Amino acid sequence: MITMIRYLDELLDERGRRHLRVMLAAQAGQGILQGLGFLLVAPLVTTLTTTPPDWSRFWLWAGAIAAAVAAHHALLAWSTSLGYVVGTDVLTSFHERLGNHLATLPIGWFRGDRTGPIGRMLGKGTMDVANIPAHLLRHVVVGLTAPATMIVGSFLLDWRIGAAFTAGALLCALALRLLMAIVRRNDDDYDHDIGVSASRIVEYARQQPTLRAYGVLDRPELGTLEESLIRQQGSQSRLTIRGAWGMIAFFGTLQLVVTAVIALTVGLTLNGSISLPVMIGVLVVTLRMLDPLSQLGELAGTVQINADAIGRVRALLAVPPLPEPAAPAEPAGTAIELSGVRFRYDDADGGAPTVLDGIDVDIPAGSFTAVVGPSGAGKSTLLKLLGRFFDVTEGSIRIGGRDVRELGSAGVSRLTAQVFQDVYLFEGTIADNLRMAAPHATDADLDRVARIARLDEVVERLPDGWDTRVGEAGSTLSGGEKQRVSIARALLKDAPIVLLDEATAALDPANEAAVADAIAELARDRTVIVVAHRLSTVVAADHILVLDHGRIAERGDHDSLLAAGGTYARFWHERLRARGWQLTPEGTA
Numbered sequence: 001m002i003t004m005i006r007y008l009d010e011l012l013d014e015r016g017r018r019h020l021r022v023m024l025a026a027q028a029g030q031g032i033l034q035g036l037g038f039l040l041v042a043p044l045v046t047t048l049t050t051t052p053p054d055w056s057r058f059w060l061w062a063g064a065i066a067a068a069v070a071a072h073h074a075l076l077a078w079s080t081s082l083g084y085v086v087g088t089d090v091l092t093s094f095h096e097r098l099g100n101h102l103a104t105l106p107i108g109w110f111r112g113d114r115t116g117p118i119g120r121m122l123g124k125g126t127m128d129v130a131n132i133p134a135h136l137l138r139h140v141v142v143g144l145t146a147p148a149t150m151i152v153g154s155f156l157l158d159w160r161i162g163a164a165f166t167a168g169a170l171l172c173a174l175a176l177r178l179l180m181a182i183v184r185r186n187d188d189d190y191d192h193d194i195g196v197s198a199s200r201i202v203e204y205a206r207q208q209p210t211l212r213a214y215g216v217l218d219r220p221e222l223g224t225l226e227e228s229l230i231r232q233q234g235s236q237s238r239l240t241i242r243g244a245w246g247m248i249a250f251f252g253t254l255q256l257v258v259t260a261v262i263a264l265t266v267g268l269t270l271n272g273s274i275s276l277p278v279m280i281g282v283l284v285v286t287l288r289m290l291d292p293l294s295q296l297g298e299l300a301g302t303v304q305i306n307a308d309a310i311g312r313v314r315a316l317l318a319v320p321p322l323p324e325p326a327a328p329a330e331p332a333g334t335a336i337e338l339s340g341v342r343f344r345y346d347d348a349d350g351g352a353p354t355v356l357d358g359i360d361v362d363i364p365a366g367s368f369t370a371v372v373g374p375s376g377a378g379k380s381t382l383l384k385l386l387g388r389f390f391d392v393t394e395g396s397i398r399i400g401g402r403d404v405r406e407l408g409s410a411g412v413s414r415l416t417a418q419v420f421q422d423v424y425l426f427e428g429t430i431a432d433n434l435r436m437a438a439p440h441a442t443d444a445d446l447d448r449v450a451r452i453a454r455l456d457e458v459v460e461r462l463p464d465g466w467d468t469r470v471g472e473a474g475s476t477l478s479g480g481e482k483q484r485v486s487i488a489r490a491l492l493k494d495a496p497i498v499l500l501d502e503a504t505a506a507l508d509p510a511n512e513a514a515v516a517d518a519i520a521e522l523a524r525d526r527t528v529i530v531v532a533h534r535l536s537t538v539v540a541a542d543h544i545l546v547l548d549h550g551r552i553a554e555r556g557d558h559d560s561l562l563a564a565g566g567t568y569a570r571f572w573h574e575r576l577r578a579r580g581w582q583l584t585p586e587g588t589a
């Protein structure tokens with residue numbers, strides 16, 4: 001529990017921390033007063049055993065009990081309302097901190113399989129964490145301080161009863177630890193599985209056409225949604241069943257301890273070791289102690305689940321952000337220089353394979369460079385490093401003579417426009433999607449870039465023109481149309497460097513020609529690096545880099561590379577064969 005409070009304290013801001021500490025003090029006071037109220041029953045009963053009863057002392061003790069009960073209820077009301085204040089502090093602080101932190105993480109960190117877990121953490125995860133101060137902490141703090149007060153006080157009644165309570169409390173603490181350990185282990189599995197299912201549900205909805213086309217909706221061996229849902233149900237049942245066993249162990253121990261203390265008290269009373277009023281006092285304390293302890297046992301599982309949520313928020317906050325320079329450097333031009341670039345993904349344990357292995361390239365400003373090579377060679381990774389989605393593991397990438405780490409992410413983003421394969425369009429109109437790149441662009445600006453990117457014909461065809469809503473992730477536009485929107489967006493941004501990952505999917509001839517024209521237009525007056533899949537793009541390039549297993553296998557222009565008869569020539573002939581074309585002396589698409 002102390003760890004949980006420390007984590008909450010760490011994650012809150014100064015104001016939230018102050019509220020948390022005051023709330024904890026109020027709750028601890030509440031628990032102590034509750035314990036005292038019950039302990040005072042023994043001296044109260046003693047005043048009635050004299051003949052005549054000692055009424056003045058009776059009213060003194062009765063007054064003390066009434067004061068303890070009244071103060072306890074006042075603190076209860078105060079700490080409950082403080083709980084909501086701290087819960088709200090936690091929600092605000094967590095959303096702010098997580099939002100700020102996510103904005104500093106490398107873009108490449110946001111893989112598809114992370115969307116489910118992140119969404120769950122920002123939604124249910126933060127609610128779980130806010131639930132701790134709002135609803136749970138009071139029961140935990142009172143559940144510990146009230147019995148602790150009663151145990152300390154019971155030594156004043158009789159040391160043997162005090163010792164029995166202490167031994168019983170240790171046993172209960174062990175059982176509680178066991179229960180929480182069981183829940184923690186199984187909740188980790190459950191949370192992981194539910195995150196996977198959430199990602200799979202999104203994937204399942206998005207990939208319907210592919211799944212149906214290949215008739216693989218029912219094939220569990222492909223690791224489908226059904227499989228992940230079954231796994232999630234399994235981990236949920238394990239959490240419930242094993243958690244129930246943990247609860248049985250805790251409540252069994254509690255019953256055993258209570259029975260043993262009652263038997264001891266009755267035994268000591270019968271052999272005359274303790275008086276009748278003390279026996280009544282001990283029995284009242286024992287039975288009243290059951291209440292907060294039972295509540296603690298019932299809530300232990302929920303407390304653990306919510307504490308796990310804090311652990312996950314902390315783990316996310318511990319993902320190192322991309323370092324940003326205090327004073328970003330200014331590039332001198334847009335020539336790009338890669339020296340000794342090596343890169344491994346997610347290299348926390350040092351075991352990840354090297355994806356790029358010693359890349360040395362100079363890309364002159366204003367040139368058009370095509371990157372080709374077999375699947376998995378590292379082409380898209382190279383493009384992502386140029387856009388500073390990640391930092392290189394070794395070596396350096398310089399733009400305009402300055403390392404991208406000195407330029408900072410914002411500097412690199414200002415210099416580059418990116419057109420990637422999986423074009424993401426936001427729910428909104430086509431115009432909104434373009435204005436992301438330049439919020440103050442006029443309608444005339446939109447028309448100009450639309451003409452160049454051949455988006456104008458798409459806009460004219462659509463019933464609402466620029467105001468046509470594109471649907472979530474651009475689902476209402478074809479692949480070629482989405483690429484045209486993306487190219488128009490890059491043109492509107494008017495960055496001097498364009499990073500373009502050409503779509504591998506075949507486009508219809510009209511879209512293919514339009515996209516090729518748009519790329520040629522984009523390349524005018526800009527430094528363009530294209531991961532090229534279309535022969536027309538490759539041939540148009542000034543330089544071609546052939547990547548193979550993370551290294552540059554060949555470089556040069558189309559004619560010299562074809563004449564060399566190496567990897568590039570093989571790539572070229574394969575592509576021609578795939579398209580069923582004859583190799584002509586021009587060799588162009």
Ligand SMILES: Nc1ncnc2c1ncn2[C@@H]1O[C@H](COP(=O)(O)OP(=O)(O)OP(=O)(O)O)[C@@H](O)[C@H]1O
Nearest residue numbers: 111345346355373374375376377378379380381382
């Ligand atoms: N986010 C990632 N995390 C871990 N490994 C990755 C990640 N992205 C790519 N890889 C791995 O890095 C290697 C290079 O991938 P990359 O996408 O750069 O290749 P590519 O040449 O662009 O391939 P393709 O032409 O098929 O798109 C592959 O082995 C791939 O599995």
